[in-house]
């Protein structure tokens with residue numbers, strides 16, 4: 001059996017060659033799509049003029065290397081396929097223009113073990129969990145009461161509010177938090193002390209969707225318009 005020519009083996013090899021030729025033609029066919037990288041929807045607030053490359057970097061390896069890797073993957077010689085065009089958008093992309101000291105909730109903090117549950121529910125360690133792009137919005141997170149993931153124990157020693165924090169929490173008033181506090185602490189504002197002054201939830205939702213800021217227009221930091229690659 002070992003020395004006799006095996007027609008099925010030849011057939012199998014021709015089959016493999018067919019796959020390779022097919023894959024290469026497919027990759028060539030895909031080239032124009034790669035050149036015409038089109039956005040999937042309107043840019044978010046403030047992003048109309050920033051360049052695609054500031055968030056979309058090409059995946060490592062030349063295009064030819066990526067094809068080779070994917071052919072090897074198709075033949076079962078490689079464990080993973082290679083990302084054909086772009087890397088996923090990361091916090092680093094955002095922070096290269098938005099880095100600012102004193103962010104009240106910096107994303108890196110939420111890598112700590114004690115935020116495991118919050119990470120499962122909310123992924124607060126990624127900017128894009130709350131600010132997904134190409135949606136024509138400012139904040140894409142749909143709920144405003146998400147503070148409950150981390151602030152159930154909030155109790156102030158000398159609470160200045162007419163209805164203290166622990167009472168608000170006992171009453172499940174999670175929609176009230178953004179009614180007095182912004183999330184990043186970047187707005188220059190006076191924090192209200194009475195529940196009467198709480199910004200209504202609809203105004204906050206409208207701000208999420210791109211409307212005017214209910215926290216006023218003054219901010220400590222605004223973003224860089226371009227990434228300075230020399231830094």
Ligand code: HEC
Pocket residue numbers: 037038039040047050051052053054055056087088089128132133134
């Ligand atoms: C502020 C950052 C940012 C900018 C600028 C940006 N994008 Fe995106 N883009 C994203 C995010 C976030 C996603 C969601 C997918 C992801 O996380 O990788 C995305 C997804 C896409 C997708 C879908 C890809 C996929 O894997 O589903 C395309 C296509 C795209 N962007 C094209 C563009 C083009 C063209 C431009 C320039 C006009 C642009 N983007 C500018 C952040 C950005």
Ligand code: HEC
Pocket residue numbers: 045046047050051054055089090093094095096097098127128131133138139221222223224225226227
């Ligand atoms: C090339 C620089 C650049 C990059 C990269 C960038 N931004 Fe921006 N972003 C800006 C500029 C400029 C503005 C408008 C000025 C401002 O609001 O500070 C803006 C505005 C915003 C706003 C709205 C601010 C407001 O109050 O209206 C949000 C939210 C935002 N960016 C989040 C992100 C996130 C999340 C990422 C990463 C996915 C990102 N940005 C990447 C430059 C950038």
Ligand code: HEC
Pocket residue numbers: 091094095098107122123124125126127128129130131139141182183184185186187219221
């Ligand atoms: C868990 C949700 C969440 C995450 C994660 C998050 N944000 Fe936000 N962000 C918000 C909310 C809610 C607002 C609106 C309230 C406010 O203005 O602080 C906001 C507002 C903003 C604004 C406009 C107001 C300002 O601060 O100037 C910018 C810019 C922004 N975020 C950038 C970022 C960047 C960059 C990251 C990642 C480093 C990030 N955000 C991560 C929820 C989030």
Ligand code: HEC
Pocket residue numbers: 104105109110115118124144145146147148149150151177178181182183185
């Ligand atoms: C993923 C967890 C997490 C989420 C979600 C979260 N916070 Fe926080 N917050 C923290 C941590 C951590 C601190 C720092 C204080 C500490 O170490 O306990 C903090 C601090 C604060 C502070 C005090 C900041 C200062 O300068 O002293 C305020 C106000 C606050 N958060 C409000 C909110 C509001 C409002 C929401 C919802 C919109 C929210 N937080 C959502 C984890 C979170």
Ligand code: HEC
Pocket residue numbers: 147151154156160161165168169173174176177178179180181191192193194195197198
């Ligand atoms: C009526 C307005 C109001 C509401 C509603 C409100 N806060 Fe506050 N909060 C304040 C004020 C005022 C302070 C005192 C510090 C300051 O001026 O920022 C404060 C302080 C805090 C602090 C800092 C505590 C410290 O030790 O410094 C945290 C954390 C906080 N609030 C979280 C929340 C959360 C979570 C909610 C929602 C359950 C909430 N707040 C609802 C007004 C409010």
